[in-house]
Amino acid sequence: MxxxxxxxxxxxxxxxxxxxxxxxxxxxxxxxxxxxxxxVGTLPAQNVGGNEDAPNFNVVxxxxxxxPEAIVRGFFKAGLDSSDNYAVARQFLTKDQAATWDAxxxxxxxxTDPKIAKSGNENHQRATLRITRSVSASGLRVDHxxxxxxxxxxxxxxxxxxxxxxxxxxxxxxxxxxxxLVFSPVTLYYYSDRDxxxxxxxxxxxxxxxxxxxxxxxxxxxxxxxxxxxxVFSAFxxxxxxSRPSVPVDSKVATxxxxxxxxxxxxDSTRERMVQQLNQxxxxxxxxxxxxLTADGTSVDVGDGATADVPSASVDSTLVGxxxxxxxxxADGSISAVPGASKLGADPSDPTAAPSQDxxxxxxxxxxxxxxxxxxxxxxxxxxxxxxxxPSYDSSxxxxxxxxxxxxxxxxxxxxxxxxxxxRVDWLRGMALRGLRVSTDGTRLAVVAQKDGASQxxxxxxxxxxxxxxxxxxxxxxxxLSAEATRVQWSGTDAVVAYAPGATTKVAPEExxxxxxRTIWPLLLGLTSLAVAPSSSQDSLAVxxxxxxxxxxxxxxxxxxxxxxxxxxx
Numbered sequence: 014m015x016x017x018x019x020x021x022x023x024x025x026x027x028x029x030x031x032x033x034x035x036x037x038x039x040x041x042x043x044x045x046x047x048x049x050x051x052x053v054g055t056l057p058a059q060n061v062g063g064n065e066d067a068p069n070f071n072v073v074x075x076x077x078x079x080x081p082e083a084i085v086r087g088f089f090k091a092g093l094d095s096s097d098n099y100a101v102a103r104q105f106l107t108k109d110q111a112a113t114w115d116a117x118x119x120x121x122x123x124x125t126d127p128k129i130a131k132s133g134n135e136n137h138q139r140a141t142l143r144i145t146r147s148v149s150a151s152g153l154r155v156d157h158x159x160x161x162x163x164x165x166x167x168x169x170x171x172x173x174x175x176x177x178x179x180x181x182x183x184x185x186x187x188x189x190x191x192x193x194l195v196f197s198p199v200t201l202y203y204y205s206d207r208d209x210x211x212x213x214x215x216x217x218x219x220x221x222x223x224x225x226x227x228x229x230x231x232x233x234x235x236x237x238x239x240x241x242x243x244x245v246f247s248a249f250x251x252x253x254x255x256s257r258p259s260v261p262v263d264s265k266v267a268t269x270x271x272x273x274x275x276x277x278x279x280x281d282s283t284r285e286r287m288v289q290q291l292n293q294x295x296x297x298x299x300x301x302x303x304x305x306l307t308a309d310g311t312s313v314d315v316g317d318g319a320t321a322d323v324p325s326a327s328v329d330s331t332l333v334g335x336x337x338x339x340x341x342x343x344a345d346g347s348i349s350a351v352p353g354a355s356k357l358g359a360d361p362s363d364p365t366a367a368p369s370q371d372x373x374x375x376x377x378x379x380x381x382x383x384x385x386x387x388x389x390x391x392x393x394x395x396x397x398x399x400x401x402x403x404p405s406y407d408s409s410x411x412x413x414x415x416x417x418x419x420x421x422x423x424x425x426x427x428x429x430x431x432x433x434x435x436x437r438v439d440w441l442r443g444m445a446l447r448g449l450r451v452s453t454d455g456t457r458l459a460v461v462a463q464k465d466g467a468s469q470x471x472x473x474x475x476x477x478x479x480x481x482x483x484x485x486x487x488x489x490x491x492x493x494l495s496a497e498a499t500r501v502q503w504s505g506t507d508a509v510v511a512y513a514p515g516a517t518t519k520v521a522p523e524e525x526x527x528x529x530x531r532t533i534w535p536l537l538l539g540l541t542s543l544a545v546a547p548s549s550s551q552d553s554l555a556v557x558x559x560x561x562x563x564x565x566x567x568x569x570x571x572x573x574x575x576x577x578x579x580x581x582x583x
Contacts, residue, residue, distance in 0.1 A: 074104030118183035122146035152217030198528035203245035216527040244474025248286035288319035353390030363403035366582035408455025409481030
């Protein structure tokens with residue numbers, strides 16, 4: 014049911030705009046839009062694939078005699094109402110501009126009243142906004158540094174003696190205090206590789222409104238977000254689209270109709286995966302319980318695989334760590350030596366295990382050498398440096414690291430030796446690398462870096478060739494961290510935990526999911542290493558000078574084990 018919001022602040026502040034981003038994911042085209050350049054920004058995002066009622070705001074069109082400034086302010090306010098394709102907002106535009114203005118091209122989120130003044134003469138008005146956040150046309154959210162501003166220019170002309178906007182940037186403006194009332198995250202799903210091995214989440218932000226199901230489906234067909242492009246795969250062809258701008262839902266069954274060309278040539282397995290993607294993305298167990306794929310109105314036959322669960326990238330409960338200066342495995346309360354541990358070199362630290370759980374990577378000689386330990390105990394040096402980052406194994410048995418304090422390059426080394434790759438990326442220019450970790454499905458690299466004392470989290474898709482060799486990194490999703498961080502680990506498929514070890518300080522790890530929901534973990538004095546549970550079936554462990562602690566809800570419980578530098582695989 015629609016809800017009215019008529020608080021004084023929402024109705025009196027020109028910036029209090031809860032404008033709806035209808036189908037924010039529909040258009041990834043390069044229209045002239047409210048500028049929102051830059052990569053973005055997760056509990057997993059609530060998968061609300063079905064329709065949601067938009068808030069009902071009492072907005073009105075021009076009443077006559079408004080000044081150019083008042084027309085622009087009225088236009089901003091009218092963005093509250095998405096009904097009839099923003100019919101009220103279009104009343105502030107000339108007929109030609111009303112026919113071309115596209116509200117779905119993005120949103121700027123501001124926290125103060127916009128300053129509006131003439132630019133040259135009253136036919137030209139300039140609005141200056143102090144923004145806290147933006148949502149791109151494809152539904153990607155970016156949180157901006159405090160105090161960042163953006164200007165929007167408007168041209169006006171008189172129509173029958175009344176001022177109307179003849180040129181306006183596409184997109185809308187939203188008040189930060191009310192952002193969550195009209196926007197919510199939704200998760201699209203793509204595959205980790207060409208074999209459809211695992212599902213990878215892609216979180217977007219959409220307006221709560223009637224008809225949102227079609228927006229979600231269209232977004233899925235349009236392909237992954239920039240930070241995942243080239244790293245994940247879709248069962249749908251790259252030019253896939255809906256054949257009509259709606260997805261009807263009858264008896265909780267959503268019917269997604271595509272042109273015949275979308276499924277032409279697709280084998281039975283690919284068609285199953287198409288429906289599987291749609292099911293994972295649209296089904297919410299409330300308004301939608303299943304999906305029917307049709308092509309130009311004709312039902313598409315798919316096998317039982319369309320409703321089968323895609324397995325997650327599993328991680329068992331075995332940990333690797335250092336005990337009394339030796340590399341060990343820790344499982345079921347028991348510590349066992351790793352073959353080859355005596356050949357590692359001095360001062361081993363920061364170990365991790367391969368996905369197979371029988372090979373390892375570890376730093377030695379005070380973090381200046383990275384070595385790999387094969388299943389038979391053979392030890393091979395992969396690289397050396399001044400202060401290497403704690404290594405991370407990916408699903409194709411490449412070990413990632415970098416030089417701490419530098420701006421790169423990021424390095425990937427084949428664990429079996431004889432092959433390596435290095436990547437200098439623009440987004441790390443001028444920053445100091447602090448930590449990295451590959452997601453358990455092998456598709457994404459989380460990187461923590463610092464600049465001017467502020468910590469930044471980057472999540473970038475890993476591009477690979479058909480043999481699994483890394484070939485590059487996608488334009489990253491960027492998330493500002495609330496505290497200093499020098500380490501990062503994945504918590505499931507859709508969240509990471511960032512922290513800064515400190516032997517004498519109270520450390521509170523910060524968990525951030527892809528919708529930028531944040532959770533501060535319990536404080537632990539002197540936390541030096543952390544093994545973040547990759548799923549709910551495992552325990553998160555922390556280490557300080559007193560020993561090992563297991564996280565239990567909002568506290569740490571002591572576990573009497575002689576371990577340090579504990580880590581799950583990855």
